[in-house]
Amino acid sequence: MKYIVTLLCFFGVLSAQAQKMPDHLYLRAMRDEMQRSKKELRMKGGPKPFFIVYKLTQTEKQQLSSHFGQAVVNNLQEPQDLHADVYLYAGTAKSNSSGFSADKSGSDLGVSYEVNIPKSYDGIRRALWKSTNTQYLSAATLYEKKEAYKKQKNLEGEEADFSYAPKTAYVEDIPPFTYRDEAQYQQLLNEITSLRPEIKHLEKLVAEFTRRQQEIYFLDSEGDFAVYPLQKEFIQVLFTYRSKHGYVIEEKETFDLDFNAPLDKEKLMQQVRAFYQAAAQRQNFEMAQSYIGPVLLRAQGAGRYFNRTFVSAMANTKPLLSSEISLGFSLAVSPFKDRMGLRVISPLFDVYDRPFAKEYNGQKLSKFTPIDAEGVKPQELQLIKNGKLMTLPTIRSLIKDQKQSNGHARSVNYAPRAALTNVFFIPKKTMSVAELERLFLEKCKEQEMEYCYIWDDKGDANSLLERVYTQDGRREWVLGRISGADLRSLRSISAAADDLQVWQDGGNVVAPSIILEELTIDPVFAKPPRKPFVPFP
Amino acid sequence: MKKILFLAVLVSGFPVLGAAQNNCTIGQQVPIQLMQQEFKRNFKVLKKENPPIYYLSYIYQESVQHQLTATYGGISTEYSWTTGDIEVQARAGSPKMDNTRSLRGERDDWSTLYSSVSTPYDLDKKGFLASLWRLTNSAALKAQENFARVKNNVRNMAVNKDQSDDFVFPPVSLFCHEEPLQEIDLQKVKELLLPISQMTKGKKTILDSSFSFSTRQGHRYFVDSRGTQIKTPFSFIRLTYSLYGRGADGMEISRFGDYNLRSMADLPTAQKLAADVQKSMDELEALAVAPEGMPDSAPVILKGRAAAVFAHEVMGHRLEGDDQKNASSGQTLTGKVGQQVISPLITITAEPTLKEFNQEPLRGYYEYDDEGVKAQAVTLIEKGILKNFMMKSSPIEGFSLSNGHGRKSIGLRAAARMSVLRVKAEKTISYDELEQKLLAEIKRQNKPYGYIVEDLSGGFTFTTSSMPQSFKLETKMVYKVYPDGKKELVRGLDIVGTPLVSFSRIVAAADDDTIFNGSCGSTSGWVPQSNISPSLLFESMELEKSAKSHYKPPILPAPDVKKEKKK
Incomplete structure (x- = not known):
């Protein structure tokens, strides 16, 4: 059962008719400590705590693995972890400790956390009490430094630091965590590693099964709350081999499984076989030469490319105030901040952020977010229309011309900052992958290229790429490095296929295969290690 | 020979x-x-x-x-x-x-x-x-x-x-x-620890506590x-508990208890564990309000556990073979074999072959060291005279073979390390007599008071030549002892000194051999280790102020602590 309750507030007065919080030990402890902190936590002569967030995450998981056909290190009993994140703004709605750093590395923006919290009322309250105290001291210091900085820079009278938002609550039943049959899944992993890719110098082959459930409990000092599970189940297969040039190549593939359905073993084994076969075809690769020209990114490669360029650049839309001149990369302000209405990506695309999405076309998305890190219900955003920037993700600390947060405060290690969730790159005009490849070859011929490259996210720093010869369409694999994938390159996407796929490796992107008019491929600089003294046993 | x-x-x-x-x-x-x-x-x-x-x-x-x-x-x-x-x-x-x-x-x-x-x-x-x-x-x-x-x-x-x-x-x-x-x-274990872990609830002084079994x-x-x-x-089977607090001046205070077990049958009873925890809680309460000690030099008794840590840090590390060969080491004892290096009252042995002592398993026991050499009991210092070193398979001048002390944790090379380090006294008296001797020494030196160090949390020593060859022992429970026998708990004092001088000032030892079972970290990683020593009386030791945190206790008391009514 799921339900979302969003009640409007007027003139900053929150409705008292909020959704009733479920009676749960964790929520009770959170609520009681929150009430005490709001009522009693005061530092003499210092700013008051203004906004407090408690988030408890209980993680339960089952992991199994197999190595060259047999079981590896297996836990007898799986660990559970109850983890608390606490952050707090001190001051007032007009001016508080948020959005300011007095440290180059942003260490003063950190969230206080406690791990391995006992699953008892007293244990949870104590963990929250300690973290709240730490956060309050840090927020009060930050507030005072920020006030001094604003005076020094004549910044008084800017937009308020905190905007009110409709009250929200989200409750989803959390089923008890269940374990898969260990013997059955161990046998499955053993079969996967026994199968083995036909690769000459295979050095390592590991298959790992992970089934994980996170229970999220969120409460803020305005009474917004959420309770929901995040579930994930997958098998990752990884192997390394030594190429004819002596490089140690790692191939890795993650196969998502349905957390709530029985295993479709036949389908999985087909996927594994296909992965092994494809990897075996890549093993006799050549070395890439320097190249500048068109590149076709298959859907997975496009996912990584969009994540590195567009998605990263959409974070931190509200610049941090700082007494330090240069903040680190992860704290830098979004380059899109002042480009509203401008074409920032090829007109072929509309781009959306869908925080509530749990899957796309049967493929799982892992960043479902029913409440943001500042207790606001997230909105689906159309970020790009016909390639033009339409809107930005925002938080409660508003940017010019915005009236309220659109629920995109995200907090990972740092106090909340604006960021995207599940980003969909929807092409307005598509063709089949075969047509895209034909078009790609035509472009290469037009530019009188001897060959062009296709990339499918194989490897990271050094990538395996497909070299396609324009004369006869012959293909071979090469090892090279992709560079030049910057924000400007987003404007040079000239075509897209209809094969949208979910890419997940730190982010969640849904994207099709695309043609980039220009990208740079460099040769691999690192020398391979020497040949082993003794051949593989 | x-x-x-x-x-x-x-x-x-x-x-x-x-x-x-x-x-x-x-x-x-x-x-x-x-x-x-x-x-x-x-x-x-x-x-x-x-x-x-x-x-x-x-x-x-x-x-x-x-x-x-x-x-x-x-x-x-x-x-x-x-x-x-x-x-x-x-x-x-x-x-x-x-x-x-x-x-x-x-x-x-x-x-x-x-x-x-x-x-x-x-x-x-x-x-x-x-x-x-x-x-x-x-x-x-x-x-x-x-x-x-x-x-x-x-x-x-x-x-x-x-x-x-x-x-x-x-x-x-x-x-x-x-x-x-x-x-x-x-x-x-759960049935034992869960109710005991509630004992610290509602105690204002205790900011944190944990009860662990591993x-x-x-x-x-x-x-x-x-x-x-x-x-x-x-x-290795172990049950430990720790209690932490903070004085109003920011000083961190703590108490710790441990039980090393051979099997589940050795688990302490709920009554025994509760009594020990209660004692530790009382000690923490007392420490929270105890006056802060001031730097001093005076006669001192190190009680069993404290003396065992002292022997480990101050002399044990200098008896490791690697220290004699490495040109960057302080080499405090290099070239002194056959010479009187410490008080003639003291003999120090390394006994990795000792599995238990007073029915308590010793963490430093093993049959073969990490280089595959059979563990051997070695007399390192006999009646104050240096005899031998703890050796791995790397010879040093005068000692060409390992005596089974090459030790390490996985991922690191072996170093010559301690196993079970034992301090033995040639002549012992009862602990009560040792305290009487302390009082006599205070009077003889015309000092206003001396000290009894009940417990240490640990310590460290420098053995590289680029640093002074000194040690520091972090105390947990220290009593000022007046000439009339009155005792007063103080906090915030550490013991400092140099090894040869400190060990030469041992004037008496009790007959109360006590174990400190722990783990020691050094270049070759963390290794399980045991130290056994009787309580020792030192003619004089130097005490200095401990480093302390500048943080205040939390603004609000712990949620389970009852609010004090304003007077």
């Missing part, structure tokens, strides 16, 4: 040692068979390389571990897991000079090649062999690279005074000892290129 005896063993052709406690057949152990198989294949090639890999050893360690922690009536951690680790060590060059030589003016590389592998091993022989092969290749490359660094360092830097070889081949041993693992009943049991397999094959068991 000792030197001649060791040489006699050397020329006698590496006798096979340690058949006495065999209770299994070493050649039938699957990990040994697998290691031998891969080992032969690799060593045949590697010994012909340039520079040659002249010595190779494999360790496989399998263990089952449990961890359970209770706090405030809830379980915060509970897990059990099995691990299997393979480690490969290679020596490039020759015993005269190899890749392990300590570099002058450069940082030494203490790391080894290791990897987690399949457990149980018999399910994954191919994976086991593949891991060994991969690690052996990397270990050989690393040894050759480090040997090049050594050669360069020897050519460019000043000559080391101690010209002993870098390695002596350990005697060949064939030894197989296995023990069934103790059954662990975590439910029983076990690590298993077997270690060792093979080397000389033909040694060893299997030995290990078992």
